[in-house]
Amino acid sequence: MTFEQLLLMRHELLLIIVAVIILIIELSTDNKNKQIILPAVIFLFSIVTAVGFLPIETGVIFGGAYNTSDMIILMKNSLNIGVLIVLIQSAGWLKHSFGNFDNAGGYFFIIVASLIGMDYMISAGDFLMFYIGLELATIPIAALAASEKMKRRSSEAGIKLLLSAAMSSGILLFGISILYGTNGSLNFSSLSADDLNSNLQILAFIFIFTGVAFKISLVPFHLWTADVYEGAPINISSYLSSISKASAVFILLILLFTVFKSILPVWNSVLYIVAVLTMTIGNLFAIRQQNLKRFLAFSSIAQAGFIPLGIIGGTQFGITSVIYFLLIYIFSNLGAFGVVSAISNATGKEKMDDYDGLYQTNPRLSLVMMISLFSLAGIPPVAGFFGKFFLFTAAAVQGYYVLVFIAVMNATISLYYYLLVVKAMFINKNDSPIETIVNDNYTKAGLVICVLGILLIGFSGAIFEFIESVSKGI
């Protein structure tokens, strides 16, 4: 193996370096200077994100266990951007609950470690690498979910996440073992050359799909989501609902279009059912939520239900629209979580009623929240409209009109509960609204990036074209 070949793992290597530097900073600063870690990490991570966009060779190393393509690089870059926003947004929370950045190094280290896991998972060329990446991506997050040691709910969330992750990887491993038993290989490319038509192989697919569906929190594997999101610190919830979910969708795309492409009719019908269930149940539960974190949890479940519309039918346009949708979703969801986080850090209020009359005291936060929610609901001219429109187009072109119909009806239902929040902020009267919050520059920057993303991605056809051009890779 030459050095050039090793450089194919650019994303991962850089992240490992960052992780090590974080540890060094954490160990070498005394208690008075702990806060230096925040700008340092954000600076380093911005460099990593920027370097990720430099053009680079693609290829396969480690005997097919690791591969990159333009599309995989794009996926990693989207995750990088998302994580960068999460890191920026976590400033307020770190100051607020980590006692002036005590142990903040641990938080950053775990986030970066988890991202390394996701990158390896997406780049995996066989199931072993995939599984290692998946575990590395999930297990550390359970520690973070439990990191607010003083709150009982936080540790509850940690345990719940850990148990359901263990459960899902058990099922996943069982599926992988069946596949190994029937085909004698764990390598994606040799598996995709085979015809996986026996019942046992279909069972293996179902198990593996279940394992990944846990991470995307598709119904009926969503039960952990709301509790974990509510209990976990809000930055972890936003990380789980945006980055972790997106990475799982990415690997699902790759698995479906390589390993399982020979059983396309099977996974089409599975996705059909799962999509309908996920949209409908996610939406119906979201309507009743009063806690905004739970609300966003169910909304993110419902959002995940739209993703199968792009995958179904197995077209290149579908893949493009899924990646495009996810990119927009990351920005919109992080925007909404960012506002909730800013308010929760300043006042500790997370209820929908607390948001009554927010526009009078915090007009900017309300506007960001409105734009993010409209983007999630798919209202023009913000990007969410385009994301959803193209997903629907992808399914409609394949002739799934009934599915599209169910999806658009669900989009209307989702508009109802998103409007409830808008109504609380703009219309409801409140004698004692949340006082005016002065946000630090990090929070502001995080929100500005989200809003810019939401506004620009939709209007610029160029980004869509770019995704289209690289998504040929599958």
Place this chain on the structure above:
Amino acid sequence: MDLIFLILIPVLTVFAIILTDSKAQARIAAVAGTGIQLMLSIYLVILYLMERSSGNIEQMLFSNKYVWFTSLNIYFSTGVDGISVSLILLTGIITFTGVLASWDVDYLYKEFFISLIVLATGVFGFFISLDLFTMFLFYELAVIPMYLLIGIWGSGKKEYSAMKLTLMLMGASAILLVGLLGIYSYSSPTGLTPLTFNIIEIAQIDIPIEAQRYFFPMIFIGFGVLGALFPFHTWSPDGHASAPTAVSMLHAGVLMKMGGYGCLRVAMYLLPEAANEMAWIFIILTSISIVYGAFGAIVQKDLKYINAYSSVSHCGLVLFAVLMSNEIAMNGAVLQMISHGLMTALFFALIGMIYGRTHTRDIRNMSGLMKMMPFLAVCYMIAGFASLGLPGLSGFVAEMTIFVGAFQNADLFHRGVTVLACSSIVITAVYILRVVAKILLGPADKSMPAGMTDAVWNEKAVTVILIIAIAGMGLAPLWLSDMILNSLEPVVQKLTLLK
């Protein structure tokens, strides 16, 4: 002229309003922006007429294409024919008068004008779009500010009305979207050309009738809900009644016209076979709209509700005429859109002004307004006469054309429903004259606040502009009707070729 200006100017106006820092400045920015927009609309009409008279027979004039999503073949293609030009003029007039009518908005005035102008942007964009994608985008863009406008600045049970209106219209747009995507996926029968959203290109192909049967009702209902098609009209009375004056004006005046325009331009034009086959179902529904709306108006006691139900009836007439699928009736449909847009805007503006003085909209508590505010009362009477179809005003031209056109269908069914629809004229006269007699004439009601004054300058400007437009259209309808007639040819051709 580049049609993109019709969108750019409202967008710039919005930015100008954001930059202002007092109420006076915000108002001036809004009036100036919409004023320029109105000038531009008038200029567009003149240009259009000049182009036509110089012998340009292209279907769409001033067309232009901006690349958006190349790989999906999505363009922002713009272009206008006589129908869209006349509706753009209508929108220009009503937006301008709407801003004038909301001169006294105090609460969050910046946000109010911004939402209002975003709404108008959506409507303008909708009328210049020749691409189903952008059309749909602007449709939704026009609906969503409505929620805030009614929810924040409305009156009565505004939260309920705002939510009901938004959800019903968005639900309709969801159904519409399925239909539009259906058309898109059938837009390349040979598979050699890429799929397209472009209306003009799709009109050249024949979509298989089996597909049309699914998509026609979706699209017709999708747009029809916006045009208050029975039984999906229930958002309209609540929405109108709770909305602030300018929003009611824009809403009934132009937003509901988008429904009729969409039915004509997309449902009838692109799916003609299914339109011929299934028109009878919707003819029945629209006939119910017409008669039911008129009867509904008779029993209402709130001025806004009366007018809202009357809008259901009149907009039902628009869809009814569109479905008659002959040139004269369709011409009447477009005329009715414009006529109803103008007079209903006038009505809502007047109701807002009267309400601002009497603090009630209940007709039982009002009488003798003629003595106290003669200017407004006379204007109200003129609006009423236009609504019941007095010759010389716009309503007569429109309704006459519709009924003449509709009666030309020789079969019993069409003639029967036409006679039924004609009965609405009588019912309209009942509720209009009843209101005029009750609130305008007679001795003054004692319960009304003392010291009420007549219209002030901005109110006079609003009413005078609208009355001039109504009377102008009633006295000289030919240029308008010619302009529309020419542009209807391609639609009618497609419909009649198949009969």
